Amino acid sequence: MRSLSLSTRLTATFVVITAVCFILVGWLLYRAAEQRIYAQDETNLVLSARHLRRFVAELDSIADLKAHQDRMVVSVLGDPSNALRIVDASGQIIADHNPSGFPLEVQAAVPTGQRVLATMLSSWHDDRGLPIRGLSVMGQLRDGTHVTITVARSLADREALLRRYRRDMALRLLAGLIAAIVLSHLLVRRALRPLRSMATDAATIHAQSLHKRLTVGNAPAELHALSGALNDMLDRLEGGFARVWQFTVDLAHDLRTPIGNLRGTNEVALAHPRTSAEYQALLGSNIEECDRVSRTIESVLFLARADNPQFALQRTSLDVGTELERLAEYFEGLASEAGVNIQVQGRATVHADRDLFRRAVGNLLSNALRYTPTGDTITLRAEQTDAAVMIAVENPGDGIPAEHLEKLFDRFYRVDRSRNDSANSTGLGLSIVKSVMELHGGRVSAESQLQGMTRFTLWFPVRQAELH
Ligand SMILES: Nc1ncnc2c1ncn2[C@@H]1O[C@H](COP(=O)(O)OP(=O)(O)OP(=O)(O)O)[C@@H](O)[C@H]1O
Ligand SMILES: [Mg+2]
Structure with missing residues (x-):
């Protein structure tokens, strides 16, 4: 399998990091918004319950309460997501306001003397599964009659708001990621341009053009070090090639001389009839030349063996x-x-x-x-x-x-x-x-x-x- 290019790897890394950061920050912001919205609603419910209990305490009787029920509904609950129900001790409904028509569950009511707190709120769901928060408190009229006041709020609108928020965030995240992919790809390609130009330079260097060097221009420091090291290596290779070339030339020259001598003396000797003493002298000098050739060859072989790192x-x-x-x-x-x-x-x-x-x-x-x-x-x-x-x-x-x-x-x-x-x-x-x-x-x-x-x-x- 072909390994991935450096620019693909860098782009992928950058995009993954960006995506992780986006998701983390987006999630934290979402959680903060959600908590704020719900905390505000809870505070409103608690304040309404306290207010209604105080209001009830100022009324004389059930009849008085019935007469003022509109005031209670209008002044306390102006939001159609809110609901209010007041029932007497026998369970008869005295006041009922629930424009959204969600189910109202009467909870274990907070006793008259006990302070109403947000921790006393309960949650339940309507038939569509949408959440509702609410609580019941006991109230006492001036004549001593007890009533149960239930206040609740449907969170359906809040859920819809948060759903929209999530969808908007997902779309923005996607747009951000696409921008990160495109930008990081362009930036990485730009940053790696000197590397590509080094590769192009290197591709033109052959045994016959070892004098060429990699150009660095205004490349980053890391690439300066790399191209410097590669150029130093080319210097050494060029020197090595030059020595090998010189060695070959010298070897050819050194073998040509004795072989030329051999041929020359033999030719001269063959030109005329010779005495056996002259032939002996010729053979003696031939042997000397042969010795020299074989000594050169033996020495060259030794040097070649000694150059081998395995020696x-x-x-x-x-x-x-x-x-x-x-x-x-x-x-x-x-x-x-x-x-x-x-x-x-x-x-x-x-x-x-x-x-x-x-x-x-x-x-x-x-x-x-x-x-x-x-x-x-x-x-x-x-x-x-x-x-x-x-x-x-x-x-x-x-x-x-x-x-x-x-x-x-x-x-x-x-x-x-x-x-x-x-x-x-x-x-x-x-x-x-x-x-x-x-x-x-x-x-x-x-x-x-x-x-x-x-x-x-x-x-x-x-x-x-x-x-x-
Ligand atoms: N002791 C020395 N005094 C003066 N010149 C020397 C001395 N030793 C070496 N040289 C010089 O150095 C050269 C190289 O020596 P080297 O031993 O490599 O080759 P060579 O002696 O010519 O050949 P070979 O060693 O194969 O017989 C010699 O040709 C000679 O000119
Ligand atoms: Mg010598």
Whole structure:
């Protein structure tokens, strides 16, 4: 089922809230009006009963009462909804006024001495079910005769009034709700306009148009934050795409060179008959080129695997001193060939993946070997602090100009391309070091002085290591 749009949800919420408020306020007003009307009628009935009792008390006899009955009716009850009946002790009707003709029930009469109160009123209904309120009181004439006075009021007109009031309120409520639906829909649509324009902008952004950004204009602050976050995400994606594109270009270039070399040397060799020594030399150089291609491919695969968030490290506790000694030994052959010494200093323990650790330090050492002048010494130094284990690979040499230091860890970056485009260089060694350090939650840094010392430092965070 398609979920409801935001504007429909907001409109519905607004309308429900408005309806609840309307109904609540309308109901309270209705109740207040109803109570006021009924309270007024009750007061009138009580006052009439009191007045009639006093009036009766001033009359001498039943005959006198009969003579004054018109005065009583006219002066006390001017409303056709009111009714009055006076009966004597034997139950004979002395005065009867009931223009509406509703049934009059004689109630248990309030005794002569007792004050008449609204709580003494009774209710009953006529044959149509319409309510009637009334009460009976005892009155005493001067000659001591008792009479029962009943006053009542039909509430039929009040019911009709309240019914009209309810119907008017319902119609106004309906009109109010229709207005609320229309207005809230328009307002919500207007408020969400910037969101729609963001969606339109976003729909035009593809891999080929990643430079485009979402425009915000005078949108509300919340949308500013959202579009800001989305634009930041586009910045990162654009950077990522640019790096992938650059990587592809560099990879193609790096594979084209050795394959071009292979093809060129083979073509030249095939142009004339060669001696077997020449063929041997050719095959030797072919193997070197093939090695370079396979090293590039192996490095690219490693970097791709390391980029995967699922990459699992096999961490163990490593004695850094021992590991550095082993690496120095491993590179001993190449070092003595180049007339370079390797020395190891310091001790530390690191929680890291053994193979990756060796690969990172090995890459730094192989670089150092390539750039250390004959007779000089490479230092592998380990240092342990509370926060991190640092492993530095230092070598004297020409050094690396400062403007290159930042980019050294980019894939395929070489300071001097012409010099390094040899069979030995893929330009991926330092990017592998960087990937290894990121996998360990650490980092790598480079410092270099021209005609001085070049130092690459690996930082393994201690706390991070303990957590894993
Ligand atoms: N110790 C160093 N002294 C001077 N320059 C260095 C040193 N280490 C690295 N570089 C420079 O950094 C560049 C990048 O090194 P990186 O290890 O990534 O690639 P590479 O050594 O050229 O190739 P590979 O590591 O695959 O053999 C090198 O080409 C070199 O110019
Ligand atoms: Mg290298």
